[in-house]
Amino acid sequence: MQDTRHVDIEQRTNYQRLHQDIGTFFHNPDTESWLSREQMGALCQEISDKITALDPVTILECINAPRQMDEGLQRHSLNVAFLNGIQAGWLELDRSRVKKFILAGLLHDVGKTMIPEEIVNAPRRLTTQEMDVMRMHPVYSDGLLRDKFDDEIRSAARHHHEKLNGKGYPDGIAEKDIGLCARVTAISDIYDAMVSARSYKSSRLPLHVLNMFYAGAFEGLDRKLVLSFVKNMRLKYTDRQVVMSDGTRAAIRYIPVNDAVHPIVQQGADIRQTDEEWYCRGMAVEALFMDS
Numbered sequence: 001m002q003d004t005r006h007v008d009i010e011q012r013t014n015y016q017r018l019h020q021d022i023g024t025f026f027h028n029p030d031t032e033s034w035l036s037r038e039q040m041g042a043l044c045q046e047i048s049d050k051i052t053a054l055d056p057v058t059i060l061e062c063i064n065a066p067r068q069m070d071e072g073l074q075r076h077s078l079n080v081a082f083l084n085g086i087q088a089g090w091l092e093l094d095r096s097r098v099k100k101f102i103l104a105g106l107l108h109d110v111g112k113t114m115i116p117e118e119i120v121n122a123p124r125r126l127t128t129q130e131m132d133v134m135r136m137h138p139v140y141s142d143g144l145l146r147d148k149f150d151d152e153i154r155s156a157a158r159h160h161h162e163k164l165n166g167k168g169y170p171d172g173i174a175e176k177d178i179g180l181c182a183r184v185t186a187i188s189d190i191y192d193a194m195v196s197a198r199s200y201k202s203s204r205l206p207l208h209v210l211n212m213f214y215a216g217a218f219e220g221l222d223r224k225l226v227l228s229f230v231k232n233m234r235l236k237y238t239d240r241q242v243v244m245s246d247g248t249r250a251a252i253r254y255i256p257v258n259d260a261v262h263p264i265v266q267q268g269a270d271i272r273q274t275d276e277e278w279y280c281r282g283m284a285v286e287a288l289f290m291d292s
């Protein structure tokens, strides 16, 4: 369940309405809104504007919020759209390309709407057979986007689970056959999956997830993109106010590249590294709005 802190930040950033809109576009195949290019384009513009207007850490705080199972797809789609847009900005891509990456994030998992809900929202690990069904979703996404969206968006949807070593799915392609948008979407997808709470696993703190990326816990990703992602995330979190495990506040002063879970923080004149006993519990949300 979401706590009031997250509900508040989602209302203030309009994040709640955005993910409800996505639900409407995804789940009403008989209406004109169904994957409408115009409506998706407008949504994409709104997301792009938010990325410019808000501090990325504010957006990340919405992304990091615990979510209900049944709103998993729309929240995940919105989060991947935001993360794709943020990453595309860090890669200094031009504005039209940034929007394309956002759109790819919004649409990458739309094929899941064709998979039985009891599999998509299963509150447990999937069986092998269910996993085979689930692994068809990139193919369905590609099919649903045909004739409506361009090749880069479609190939990101089809290839966001491919791996550079050829061990991914659905096509088992490798290296140069996997485009930039698919590589970026793969990172956004994993980040969001790792920070989200599923009923069979608990969510992880963003700093912990950054640690896993740096340590190479997820095979087949583009290492250069991963390192750029971790570096930029560390910069964004530096100097941010955090809530410590004892309920006090501190400011992050340095995030070690190979040990992001234990940042060096400052409380008054006291500067020290966090550890297993005294650790960051989360961001201090109010502080995020001072410059947004």
Ligand SMILES: [Fe+2]
Pocket: 108, 109, 137, 160, 161, 189
């Ligand atoms: Fe996916």
